[in-house]
């Protein structure tokens with residue numbers, strides 16, 4: 001019998017004994033494998049290398065407007081970069097602000113701006129006492145790190161469903177005027193790989209928050225990061241907001257971190273004129289302008305949006321087999337054990353596994369002892385606390401296939417050991 005939950009005590013004891021013997025063998029191998037952070041592999045980084053020497057002369061450094069990109073200026077980025085990111089985010093170029101090398105940095109600056117300068121004509125968040133931010137979870141740990149950094153912000157966990165955040169809860173919470181925003185990764189969410197349904201997007205666009213300074217932090221980090229030929233489609237939030245007279249609601253973000261080079265790509269945000277005016281009134285003191293040469297290198301390398309989409313096919317060819325391997329291993333090893341569940345993503349960078357309640361920390365610790373590094377259990381929840389101690393994020397992108405296979409074998413083994421021990425009450 002393979003369903004652990006229906007095994008009798010003796011059978012499970014004997015299964016655990018075998019699992020532990022297997023585990024000791026792995027431990028003796030002194031492995032050092034990493035499935036912790038979602039970073040592109042070396043082969044993926046090589047894809048964009050020609051970009052680095054694409055600007056060869058002074059005339060190569062001129063933007064379409066004739067501006068010399070080697071020099072100071074153009075706070076919100078060159079026109080051709082706005083055009084490209086507008087297509088990625090599904091907005092008009094005039095709604096785009098091109099930033100530096102990191103969208104997370106722009107998200108932090110946005111929260112800092114609203115905290116110190118206010119938004120929507122309201123007082124700065126820092127002067128409003130305790131405020132709240134909605135955090136769909138499991139979610140991106142660094143989002144929670146940003147809002148956690150601001151000590152007046154209390155983070156409220158909103159459960160994720162197959163269609164996105166629990167919208168009944170979101171609609172209820174926004175009736176509270178101290179609720180000021182929500183984090184969203186609407187396509188191939190980190191870590192679940194879920195794309196918000198059309199209904200979810202429509203309900204976001206139709207929100208009528210009590211707080212005039214409520215904003216949706218729409219982090220579309222994986223907007224074109226498909227892994228299959230039948231990718232998910234995401235309804236355009238900005239268009240839906242326009243229909244509802246709610247264009248001030250979203251602040252949208254993306255970057256080329258997982259298209260070209262993490263840490264050396266180009267990031268952008270998109271927002272209504274009202275929101276952009278407030279953000280620019282702060283950015284103009286923060287910088288004279290971001291790295292326009294890097295914007296230009298990206299433009300010259302891709303030519304246009306279609307060029308970016310074609311480039312993503314090359315990433316897909318490297319990444320898809322890794323995700324396939326993860327899903328196959330999970331299915332083979334855990335599929336019939338009734339001790340874990342997961343979602344098969346059509347894109348993004350993660351597979352999120354829910355092990356038996358109370359077992360995630362144990363699985364991560366067992367993996368660590370056997371040389372497998374995973375994202376810490378709890379990291380996918382606000383304050384690093386997973387109330388069920390169940391969610392584990394697997395990042396398959398970096399290790400080569402053979403290492404990934406071994407790491408997955410050990411992960412599945414540790415999941416089985418933790419489950420058997422839990423069921424035997426050990």
Ligand SMILES: Cc1ncc(COP(=O)(O)O)c(C=O)c1O
Pocket residue numbers: 038101102103104105140185190219221254255256257262263267
């Ligand atoms: C959802 C999400 N947003 C943002 C980022 C970071 O983006 P950037 O490199 O543009 O700062 C990541 C990186 O893993 C991510 O998963």
